[in-house]
Amino acid sequence: MTPTLETPTTAAPAQRAVAAYPSYTAAEQAVDYLSDQQFPVEHVAIVGRGLHSYEQVTGRLTLAKAAAYNAIGGAVLGALFGWILGLFNLINPLVSALLLAVNGTIIGAVLGALLGLAAHTLTGGRRDFASISGMRADSYEVLVDETHAEHAAHLLAGPGAPGRS
Template identity: 45%
Template sequence: MSTYTDRSTTQTDFRPGVYTGDDAFAEGRTSLGSYRTYPEAQAVVDRLSDEGFEVENLRILGHGITSVEQVTGRMTVGRAALAGAGTGAWLGLFVALLLGLFTPVVAWFSLLIAGLLFGALWGALLGAVAQWATRGRRDFRSAQSLLAQSYEVLVTSNRAAQARRLLAGEPSLAS
């Protein structure tokens, strides 16, 4: 069993051990292992869940968190208006459906079309004005995400032995 104490360098020792880091997220918990990708850590939790382990006792802790913003394209007033029209159309359709509950069947279809068009028009107008108001300070679209250098699966210390047995393929023993 190894003990992790230094997080200033990239983790290369992936053997389970008692986590002794100074953060409150790991207090009273034992490491089941450290993984390079989130899907690997998630697979461990999923496997324990499939075995009937009480997953409320698990935690996935990311180390070396980095914020990544992927620029996906240019944003113009026209594109902002188009995106606003789409959002407004859905909102207008939703409001029209709600109002349609109290409308005679004859006018129902007209109400849906009016809500769709009214919503799209206002959405386009608000989208265009919002983009114009930035005055070119943010003329791009992007998607943000968080990535970690490694992910550690932690378990409450009183459940560590049971979790290790299940991961080793042994039958569960009540602990």
């Protein structure tokens, strides 16, 4: 007979939308307002509705820029690894850590630049731009556990609550 593992099924409490806002910042301000009113904010969630992915193009990506961006990242990683490895020298850890951090910075920058050049070259011109990806929503709802929803709705409808003029 094989033992069976039983997993407890804990259902999340039912929630209700008590307010909707056009921006995440406005929804965040509403939750902050609830917190300021001593409301138990552990029963609150902010949910984005109508999610869309977007990509903001920040500029043209040339071989030089690809090398520079990756050189910076490589330099930071090289410095960090060099510093950490230098700390293991028990004779003179400070000098060793600084020396290895400087060497790690140089080696990391060179390797990062070379990898950036190679990666950009391998794209074959298909992606000659730099960008930042993200998510956006059409609106943001403040959801509250059903047991606390009336209180939250009352607070957010009162004078001084964000989103009210």
